[in-house]
Amino acid sequence: MSRPKKRRQICHAEVAARLRNQPDVWGEVGEYPGLKSAEDVVRRIRTARQAPMYQPAGSFEARIAGTELYTLVFARYVGHTAAVQVLDERPATPPATHIPSGRDCDRVLGQIARGEVQAGPEGARRIAARHQEAYGNAVWGPGPDPDAAWADALAGLSTGGAE
Incomplete structure (x- = not known):
């Protein structure tokens, strides 16, 4: 039995610097094995909590795009003028360059949003x-x-x- 492939470490300082050099352009932050860890990274990017390289809070936007194997996180620098702390906002639609997700939860959430499922x-x-x-x-x-x-x-x- 082989060991699982080790995930590449992400240098968030480099990611933040790259995004600051290209304002309003979506860039890939990294791949995460689970949705929970990706959501945690998105929250840290948006709020700059425990992630000082993304300060001030609200100067970066972040999105999630799921694939069958892992979850991608994208972010963009929107500048100091948009520095408003967003804590409980649900991630919006991923950027146009995302890979379509095949997960059932995405399909069901879409059906609920379109009114196809009644809850x-x-x-x-x-x-x-x-x-x-x-x-x-x-x-x-x-x-x-x-x-x-x-x-x-x-x-x-x-x-x-x-x-």
């Missing part, structure tokens, strides 16, 4: 109503009659529960 209680009610309309009682059967259920419970009590 939450309201979505469940709409789906159930659509199925009831299409299939009638063939799927779930008629709803329980609350009066009959109450009568059965009382009858069970009067007979001592024995049938």
Whole structure:
């Protein structure tokens, strides 16, 4: 069994200097084995937290692009005029040079954004109503009659529960 290929170390000081020399141009920061580590790098680039080479906070934008094997991080320098700290913003669409992702989560998030997937209680009610309309009682059967259920419970009590 062979050992996994060691990931190339990324020199963020060099990346930041290269991006500063080409303002507003997206450049590749590096490859990351997992989405979580890539999201952490994006957050550090945007906020300059624990990454002083990207200071001041907000002077760089960063994006994620997924592939089947790893996650790419892209960034660009937008200058000191855009130095606004962004903490909880979800990564926007990757730059046009990204490699299309084949991950299921990207596909599902796109479907939700386009309204093709309904989620939450309201979505469940709409789906159930659509199925009831299409299939009638063939799927779930008629709803329980609350009066009959109450009568059965009382009858069970009067007979001592024995049938």
